[in-house]
Amino acid sequence: MTARTIRVLDLFAGAGGLTAGFHTASSRFRSIAAVEMDPEAAASYRASFPKTDVYAGAIQDWLAEGTIPIGVDVVVGGPPCQGFSTLGKRDAEDARNRLWEQYAQVIQRARPKYFVVENVPAFGKSPQYRDFLATTRPGEFLEDYSFDFRVLNAADYGAPQARRRAVLIGHRYDMAVPGFPEPTHSPDGGGDLPPYRTVRQTLLGVPAQPDMDERFDQLRTRVGSRRVPGAFSPRELHVSRFYSDISIERFAKIPEGGNRTNLPDHLKAPCWLRHTSGSMDVMGRLHWDRPSVTIRTEFFKPEKGRYLHPVENRAITHYEAALLQGFPDTHRFIGSRTSIARQIGNAVPIPLGAAIARQVLAQF
Numbered sequence: 001m002t003a004r005t006i007r008v009l010d011l012f013a014g015a016g017g018l019t020a021g022f023h024t025a026s027s028r029f030r031s032i033a034a035v036e037m038d039p040e041a042a043a044s045y046r047a048s049f050p051k052t053d054v055y056a057g058a059i060q061d062w063l064a065e066g067t068i069p070i071g072v073d074v075v076v077g078g079p080p081c082q083g084f085s086t087l088g089k090r091d092a093e094d095a096r097n098r099l100w101e102q103y104a105q106v107i108q109r110a111r112p113k114y115f116v117v118e119n120v121p122a123f124g125k126s127p128q129y130r131d132f133l134a135t136t137r138p139g140e141f142l143e144d145y146s147f148d149f150r151v152l153n154a155a156d157y158g159a160p161q162a163r164r165r166a167v168l169i170g171h172r173y174d175m176a177v178p179g180f181p182e183p184t185h186s187p188d189g190g191g192d193l194p195p196y197r198t199v200r201q202t203l204l205g206v207p208a209q210p211d212m213d214e215r216f217d218q219l220r221t222r223v224g225s226r227r228v229p230g231a232f233s234p235r236e237l238h239v240s241r242f243y244s245d246i247s248i249e250r251f252a253k254i255p256e257g258g259n260r261t262n263l264p265d266h267l268k269a270p271c272w273l274r275h276t277s278g279s280m281d282v283m284g285r286l287h288w289d290r291p292s293v294t295i296r297t298e299f300f301k302p303e304k305g306r307y308l309h310p311v312e313n314r315a316i317t318h319y320e321a322a323l324l325q326g327f328p329d330t331h332r333f334i335g336s337r338t339s340i341a342r343q344i345g346n347a348v349p350i351p352l353g354a355a356i357a358r359q360v361l362a363q364f
Contacts, residue, residue: 003028006364009069009110010034010052011059011077011103015044015343018076018118019052020331021353026361033069035062040335041343043223047231047332059102068109074360075115078348079103100128108141113175114360117168118348121151124166132168144173148180152352155291156183159349160197161324163294167356176363181355199310200288202323210240210317221334230334234327237318237340241300250283251302251313259284259306281306286316292324297345300337318344326350 006028010019013034022029033053036042042056053069055062079099100117107115123129129149135142147170154163169178189195216239220227243251250267254260260272260283272282284306286292298304299321307315316324318337321344328350333340 004364005030006361007032007069007071007073009072009075009106009112011075011106012036012079012099013042013045013054013077014038014346015041015333016048016331017325017327017347017350018078018116018353019045019049020328021326021348021350021355022074022076022357023049024328024350025354025357028361028364029074029357032072033067035059038339038342039223040228040339041346043221043228043230043334044332044340044343047221047334048330059099059106063102063105063109068106072110072112073114073364075103075107075110075112076118077103077116078118098128100132104132104135104142107145107170111172113172114178114363115145115147115168115170116356116360117147117166117170118356119166119168121164121166124149124151136170145170146173146177147171148177150180152180152355154349154352155187155196156185157181157349157355158185158197158351159324159326160199160202160291161293161295161349162196162291163349163352165348165352169356169359171363178359178363181359184355196291198289199286199292199324203310203320206320206323207238208312210238210314212236212238212319213240216337223334228335228339229337230340231332232334232340233329234319234322234331234333235329237322237333238320239317239337241315243314247302248313251285251308254283254285254308256285256310257287279305284308286310295321295324295345297342299345300341321345 008029008031010031013036019031031049031052034045035055037058039056042054046054136145147168149168151164152167154161185196186193215236221230254262259280283302285308288310293306299307300315302308302315309316318340325347326349
């Protein structure tokens with residue numbers, strides 16, 4: 001007897017990182033529809049999952065059109081988190097803080113058996129989290145649902161990246177409580193678990209120097225009325241970036257695992273001389289034999305974090321960032337370099353998504 005297909009709806013889908021995790025976990029998962037506002041990210045999703053019905057627009061418009069598919073088993077998604085992220089200033093009035101309400105409306109109308117929300121760890125202490133929890137109380141519109149919350153580290157599930165994410169896994173009251181996945185890796189390989197996957201293991205065999213600039217400049221596809229770069233495989237994103245002479249001189253002085261504090265004073269920016277505290281990841285170089293830091297949307301800028309290659313005098317490339325996120329060779333990306341970097345950095349690491357998916361799969 002063939003196992004039944006599990007129908008998934010992906011909201012705030014980005015380039016499809018969470019969908020990729022679910023598809024990695026089991027061929028039983030079928031993403032029937034996805035909603036993504038950014039046109040280039042939506043194009044990347046469509047190129048990667050051509051059988052999925054992708055709505056490239058605001059979730060509010062999608063809801064207004066009444067196009068929620070029938071028979072959804074699982075709803076997944078990560079409402080944009082910038083409004084309450086710990087990066088930058090929090091803005092209580094940021095409209096993005098209310099996007100969880102649209103997510104909740106979809107749950108109410110689609111009536112899935114399970115749902116998954118991922119976000120920044122700060123979400124669990126936000127008013128939005130408390131409001132979301134309140135919708136599941138008796139008499140409220142999600143009273144037939146309950147959810148549990150936990151902060152998970154992607155490195156614990158085989159991602160070569162120490163990325164902490166808030167994960168909510170919810171269930172309808174007629175379904176079993178799914179719980180959370182147990183770690184499959186440990187920091188030092190203690191007990192029965194293998195050690196964390198490292199940058200070295202992940203980037204093994206990647207050419208030391210970017211070699212895809214010409215390919216990136218040649219390949220174009222249409223997104224709406226515009227022609228934009230793509231669609232690219234991860235390997236085709238091993239592209240270079242221009243650096244000034246002083247930047248290269250700085251990079252050369254930073255050892256593996258080092259940062260801006262390793263620079264001689266004459267190579268330090270004036271603000272670094274004035275401020276000796278703060279983040280030690282600025283102008284930082286990755287460790288070969290550890291997981292990477294969180295791959296954010298500006299990983300191609302060494303001044304934004306610990307994004308220097310462990311030994312090369314450059315930031316990691318888009319290809320290397322995609323590998324550290326766990327994207328498979330079959331994934332496709334469309335957009336400018338900045339847009340693709342945003343798509344990569346905003347994604348849920350594929351091994352973490354797969355671990356969550358396997359936990360949900362066990363309930364069917």
